[in-house]
Amino acid sequence: MTNYELARKAYQEIGVDTEEAINALGKVRLSLQCWQTDDVKGFLFKDNALTGGIQVTGNYIGRARNPQEVKDDLSLALSLIPGNHKVNLHAIYADTNEVIDLDRIEPRHFKPWVDWAKKEHIGLDFNPTCFSHKKSSDGFTLSHPDQNIRDFWIKHCIQSRKIGAYFQKELKQPSVVNLWIPDGFKDNPYDLITPRVRLKESLDEIYQEKLDVTDVMESKLFGIGAEAYTVGSHEFYLSYALLNKLGVCFDTGHFHLTESVADKIASLSVFNQTLLLHVSRPVRWDSDHVVIFDDETSKIAQVLVRGNLLDKVHIGFDFFDASISRVSALVIGARSFQLALMKALLEPKEALTSIEFNKDYSKRLYYQEMLKGLPYGVVYDEFLKRHHCESQHTWFDKVRAYEERLDR
Ligand SMILES: C[C@H](O)[C@H](O)[C@@H](O)C(=O)CO
Numbered sequence: 044m045t046n047y048e049l050a051r052k053a054y055q056e057i058g059v060d061t062e063e064a065i066n067a068l069g070k071v072r073l074s075l076q077c078w079q080t081d082d083v084k085g086f087l088f089k090d091n092a093l094t095g096g097i098q099v100t101g102n103y104i105g106r107a108r109n110p111q112e113v114k115d116d117l118s119l120a121l122s123l124i125p126g127n128h129k130v131n132l133h134a135i136y137a138d139t140n141e142v143i144d145l146d147r148i149e150p151r152h153f154k155p156w157v158d159w160a161k162k163e164h165i166g167l168d169f170n171p172t173c174f175s176h177k178k179s180s181d182g183f184t185l186s187h188p189d190q191n192i193r194d195f196w197i198k199h200c201i202q203s204r205k206i207g208a209y210f211q212k213e214l215k216q217p218s219v220v221n222l223w224i225p226d227g228f229k230d231n232p233y234d235l236i237t238p239r240v241r242l243k244e245s246l247d248e249i250y251q252e253k254l255d256v257t258d259v260m261e262s263k264l265f266g267i268g269a270e271a272y273t274v275g276s277h278e279f280y281l282s283y284a285l286l287n288k289l290g291v292c293f294d295t296g297h298f299h300l301t302e303s304v305a306d307k308i309a310s311l312s313v314f315n316q317t318l319l320l321h322v323s324r325p326v327r328w329d330s331d332h333v334v335i336f337d338d339e340t341s342k343i344a345q346v347l348v349r350g351n352l353l354d355k356v357h358i359g360f361d362f363f364d365a366s367i368s369r370v371s372a373l374v375i376g377a378r379s380f381q382l383a384l385m386k387a388l389l390e391p392k393e394a395l396t397s398i399e400f401n402k403d404y405s406k407r408l409y410y411q412e413m414l415k416g417l418p419y420g421v422v423y424d425e426f427l428k429r430h431h432c433e434s435q436h437t438w439f440d441k442v443r444a445y446e447e448r449l450d451r
């Protein structure tokens with residue numbers, strides 16, 4: 044008997060069909076953040092420092108320096124992550140020789156990305172880049188007290204939505220346009236309300252036009268240099284999104300460490316709220332470490348599977364680590380999340396639902412612990428094989444060999 048046949052039998056004994064799990068995982072789309080390949084530099088303002096209270100550290104060799112190198116890295120990563128996925132772009136990744144500012148970006152500046160996405164059979168998501176720019180140098184964008192600065196960023200966000208709509212039309216699948224701004228104060232402000240009123244007014248302008256795109260907005264607890272106050276807080280965006288029928292993005296690094304994003308997903312799912320995840324890994328703070336198969340990742344995977352949310356919630360990643368192989372980081376993050384999903388897909392749903400309904404909490408705990416010892420890794424290996432993808436034992440050497448050939 045092969046390892047997979049043994050695993051299949053072990054799961055059959057608790058009423059779980061591994062074939063169903065393999066099929067279900069194959070349908071889950073993950074959105075890979077392009078900015079992991081080049082340390083969030085982009086192409087429009089290569090000399091600008093990374094600002095907005097986010098940071099990349101490390102000097103591992105081979106940072107991608109131009110559109111072709113970013114695409115090469117992403118193509119390799121995609122080839123090592125089984126399934127049909129997406130790539131998430133920021134506005135600063137416009138692939139053009141024109142000298143343009145962010146308020147002037149247009150769909151045509153992203154046509155090479157669309158051509159590449161068609162070749163790769165993937166979708167594209169998008170983000171306005173409201174940081175690393177001279178007009179955000181004092182830490183404020185859409186809530187800026189200066190109307191001219193606000194107008195610049197409003198225009199940028201409107202153009203960004205048009206680019207998302209272009210992606211959606213060309214690639215014939217949803218494009219998620221996620222708005223995140225860094226606006227906030229390092230120290231305690233006197234007035235907690237007025238910046239939020241200005242942000243609300245900016246959002247009203249940005250979302251005025253109906254476009255075929257999935258609009259979401261991303262809150263944050265704090266950023267580096269904006270520790271005391273963030274204009275775009277969770278409560279602010281949740282209220283705005285609910286009132287205006289827009290979506291929210293949960294970045295798993297943007298909450299107090301004791302808060303559970305899995306529980307937030309569950310709560311919002313009751314209201315059919317459009318949701319994007321930036322799966323990340325905070326270490327003490329919003330440090331954007333590479334996603335691993337840890338408890339928080341498992342809990343998110345479980346809530347998505349148990350709540351039948353896999354085809355409702357948009358799943359993307361947000362980490363950027365320059366201290367290790369950038370391509371490996373993408374593959375490790377995505378495969379870890381897939382492994383967590385596989386483990387969740389192999390739970391005996393009906394049995395656990397009825398055990399809980401019948402208040403048999405001893406049996407629930409018994410099951411929860413017993414499931415940890417079952418061979419979900421073997422079923423994931425079979426999933427890789429069915430997708431003709433490098434095994435868990437071989438993929439890393441492929442990336443190493445690729446990096447050794449690079450002349451960067
Ligand atoms: C590149 C940023 O991380 C990203 O746009 C944003 O999603 C964020 O998480 C900022 O902390």
Ligand SMILES: [Mn+2]
Binds near residue numbers: 261294321361
């Ligand atoms: Mn994020």
